[in-house]
C-alpha cells in the first residue's frame with residue numbers, strides 16, 4: 366500500500382495540525398451535540414476531505430468510546446463506500462454538477478437505509494449553481510434529524526450568507542512546516558527509514574505545504590536511498606539551500622570564470638536550472654530585508670533570466686549570457702564612477718542633450734533619501750527630454766512598481782519639478798526589449 370494511503374488520518378488523533386478543529390469536533394461527538402450542517406473552510410493545502418470523512422464515521426459509529434472506531438459495521442460501510450447513505454460530491458467537477466440537484470432534491474429527503482444518519486459531503490461547495498444552492502437551502506431550513514451536511518470550500522466568501530448562517534463554520538489552517546516535518550519523521554521511524562532532518566526539510570520545501578505530496582516524495586526517495594539533503598536533491602533534481610547560498614556568493618564576487626564553472630557544476634548535478642531560479646528568487650524574497658540593495662539587484666538579475674530562459678536553447682546558456690551582459694553593464698557603471706577623467710572624455714563625445722539628462726540624474730540622486738529608489742534611478746532609468754516634457758522610463762516592471770508607489774512617486778516628481786522647472790514630468794514603464802529598440806532607433 367502506498368505510504369500516503371497507509372498514513373492517511375482515520376481518526377481525530379491522526380489529523381495533522383488543526384488542533385482547535387479537532388478538539389471541538391471531538392467534544393461535540395462525545396457529548397452528542399452535533400450540528401446538522403458544517404462548513405469546513407480550508408486553504409488549498411490542507412488534506413481535503415479526510416476530516417469530513419472522519420466526522421462522517423464518528424457520527425455513525427456504533428462503538429461506545431472513542432469515535433470513530435474504524436472497526437464497526439458503519440465505519441466499514443463508509444470506508445468501503447458500500448452504502449448509499451454516505452454521498453461525497455465534488456462541486457468543482459463538471460461530471461458531478463448534474464448529480465447535485467438530483468441528489469439533494471430527490472434523495473436527501475429519504476431516511477437512511479443502512480447508517481444511523483445520512484451524510485452529504487459537498488467539496489468546493491462555492492461552485493454550486495444558484496438553483497442547487499436554493500435546493501440545499503430549502504432542506505437546511507428544516508433539516509430532518511437523520512441528515513447531516515458537511516460542506517467544504519476554499520472560497521468561503523462565495524458561499525451564500527443564508528447557507529453559512531445555518532452551519533457551524535470551522536476554519537482550517539495551512540499545515541505548518543513543523544507539523545509536516547514532524548509527521549514525516551514519525552513515518553520514517555515507523556517504516557525504519559534512515560533519514561536526516563535536512564532531507565525532510567527539503568522534501569517539505571518542494572511539496573509546497575501539501576502533506577500528501579510530501580509523503581509521496583518521502584516514499585520515492587526512501588526506495589533507493591537514505592533520506593539526506595544530498596540524496597533528496599539528487600533524486601528530485603532540486604538544490605539544497607546550501608547550493609543557493611554558494612551560488613549567490615559566487616555571483617557577488619563578479620568573477621565570471623567562477624560563475625560559469627558554478628553553472629556547469631549545477632548542471633552536472635542534474636539540478637533543474639529553471640526550478641533553481643524559482644528557489645533563488647524565493648530565497649532572496651525571504652532574505653530581502655537583510656541586504657535590501659544587493660538582494661534587489663540580484664532579484665532583478667534572476668528575474669530577467671527567469672523571464673527570458675525559454676528564448677535560449679539551453680537554460681545554462683540563458684544564465685551565462687544574461688549574467689555576462691549584466692556584469693559588463695554593472696562594471697561599466699562602476700568604472701565610470703571611479704575614474705572621473707574617463708567619464709569626462711566619454712561625456713564630451715556624447716550629445717549635449719544627454720549631458721543635460723545625466724545632470725538631471727546626478728542632481729536627482731543627490732536629493733533622494735531612499736537607497737532603493739536611488740539604486741533604481743542609477744541603474745534602470747532612461748530619460749527623454751522632448752521640448753517641454755521629461756519622460757522618465759523605468760526599465761522592468763518590478764522597478765516600475767517600486768518607483769510608482771505613492772510615497773516614492775511623490776518625492777520623485779517633487780524633486781524633478783525642482784530641478785527642471787517649467788517642464789511636465791511623466792514616468793513610464795519600459796521593457797528591456799523596448800529600451801534596446803529605442804536605443805537602436807536613436
Ligand SMILES: [Zn+2]
Pocket residue numbers: 425426427428433434435436437438439440
Ligand atoms: Zn465505528
